Amino acid sequence: MRALVGTAVDCGSARENVAVIVENGFIRDVVPRERVGEYAVDEVYGGDGYIILPGLVNTHTHVAMARFRGLGEDFPIERWLNDVIWPAELEWTREEIRRWALLGMAEALANGSTAINDHYFFAGEIAEVAKELGIRAFIGQTVMDTIDFPIAEPEEGFRFFKKWAGKDELVTPVLAPHATNTVSLELMGEIGEFARERNALIHVHISQSRGEVLEVKRRYGLSPVEYLERAGVLGDDLVGVHGIYLSDSEVSLYAKSGATLVHCSLSMAKLEARIAPIIELAERGANIALGNDSPNPVGMMDPFEEMRFAAVLNKVWRKRTDVAPAKEVFRWASLGGARALKLKAGLIKPGYLADLVLINARKPRFLPGENPYSHIVYSTRGSDVELVMVNGEVVYKNGMLLRLGKTLEELWEELRPSGR
Numbered sequence: 001m002r003a004l005v006g007t008a009v010d011c012g013s014a015r016e017n018v019a020v021i022v023e024n025g026f027i028r029d030v031v032p033r034e035r036v037g038e039y040a041v042d043e044v045y046g047g048d049g050y051i052i053l054p055g056l057v058n059t060h061t062h063v064a065m066a067r068f069r070g071l072g073e074d075f076p077i078e079r080w081l082n083d084v085i086w087p088a089e090l091e092w093t094r095e096e097i098r099r100w101a102l103l104g105m106a107e108a109l110a111n112g113s114t115a116i117n118d119h120y121f122f123a124g125e126i127a128e129v130a131k132e133l134g135i136r137a138f139i140g141q142t143v144m145d146t147i148d149f150p151i152a153e154p155e156e157g158f159r160f161f162k163k164w165a166g167k168d169e170l171v172t173p174v175l176a177p178h179a180t181n182t183v184s185l186e187l188m189g190e191i192g193e194f195a196r197e198r199n200a201l202i203h204v205h206i207s208q209s210r211g212e213v214l215e216v217k218r219r220y221g222l223s224p225v226e227y228l229e230r231a232g233v234l235g236d237d238l239v240g241v242h243g244i245y246l247s248d249s250e251v252s253l254y255a256k257s258g259a260t261l262v263h264c265s266l267s268m269a270k271l272e273a274r275i276a277p278i279i280e281l282a283e284r285g286a287n288i289a290l291g292n293d294s295p296n297p298v299g300m301m302d303p304f305e306e307m308r309f310a311a312v313l314n315k316v317w318r319k320r321t322d323v324a325p326a327k328e329v330f331r332w333a334s335l336g337g338a339r340a341l342k343l344k345a346g347l348i349k350p351g352y353l354a355d356l357v358l359i360n361a362r363k364p365r366f367l368p369g370e371n372p373y374s375h376i377v378y379s380t381r382g383s384d385v386e387l388v389m390v391n392g393e394v395v396y397k398n399g400m401l402l403r404l405g406k407t408l409e410e411l412w413e414e415l416r417p418s419g420r
């Protein structure tokens with residue numbers, strides 16, 4: 001048994017001076033700190049000045065894109081994708097994918113993401129890396145069929161799913177059609193049918209550029225959300241991402257369906273100078289989650305940065321300071337992500353998965369500490385994370401990736417291109 005000691009903060013409440021008791025991968029109890037001796041605990045972490053959080057769920061990532069960090073800076077999304085990213089992606093080898101996926105994934109984990117939902121090519125390699133590292137990973141093989149892209153062949157998506165379904169406790173395969181304009185209505189329908197038979201999640205980019213919206217309209221006379229509805233995939237198994245061009249009627253249709261919208265505000269602000277109508281989606285009952293998207297464009301896989309930007313950018317976008325309060329944004333990053341992925345996680349409660357993060361808040365900027373939600377969203381950085389527990393196992397501690405037996409600096413040394 002293990003115990004984490006400190007102030008336990010989830011989106012329901014903040015409890016000072018408690019011990020979170022962990023056994024067999026689950027939270028067994030949350031008790032006043034002085035009662036820790038009543039349990040057969042052999043490892044205790046934290047203490048005064050520590051904050052215990054439910055693991056943050058990075059609900060949309062492309063971790064291997066760490067390779068492209070800094071490329072195509074300040075291009076709009078279509079130029080970034082067509083001129084920089086897609087040509088570079090056609091050069092991938094399996095070895096390079098493993099190397100850069102490990103780098104991006106280790107970064108996400110060390111900064112407090114206990115789970116990622118990754119959408120990329122060579123998904124089998126990425127799944128192997130996740131197993132080595134010990135992060136909880138939902139992984140989908142990106143597929144497309146309206147453009148010719150050899151590494152995105154539709155059959156591979158189903159093959160990957162079948163190979164990994166039920167194979168590993170931490171790796172869950174999902175279906176990952178690329179976007180509403182790069183996947184035909186026929187293929188999207190097939191994916192929906194497969195997902196229903198197998199009880200699978202569908203992870204897809206929606207309405208992330210003007211070009212996408214126009215293309216779907218021209219091809220089918222539908223908006224992206226109507227297209228998803230027509231394909232039979234609009235429901236609570238759908239994890240849609242971006243949605244920055246959703247119309248008001250699409251927002252209502254989407255919110256009513258029970259689907260999740262993953263908000264990646266930093267990525268979209270940078271690539272398209274725009275963010276999604278998140279406040280409207282949330283007001284109409286949609287589940288909201290957060291994701292870093294990828295190290296290019298955002299620069300780093302830090303879920304705390306993502307929370308801070310989501311809180312601030314929504315205020316600017318709506319020209320109102322009372323939207324996206326810290327507690328709600330923290331809920332999107334924790335419980336919202338867990339709900340999207342159907343995980344019993346995101347709260348610090350007995351019976352919930354022991355996916356937990358310990359923040360070392362023994363620093364001046366965490367005082368006075370009266371409003372923990374404000375401190376989490378506005379005062380915390382990923383580098384304040386001291387320990388990450390996934391499934392009850394400590395997989396990261398003080399700079400060390402425990403399953404790999406390597407520090408982050410050793411990983412940098414090993415993976416850096418020579419001379420950099």
Ligand SMILES: [Zn+2]
Pocket residue numbers: 060061062119205241293
């Ligand atoms: Zn993406």
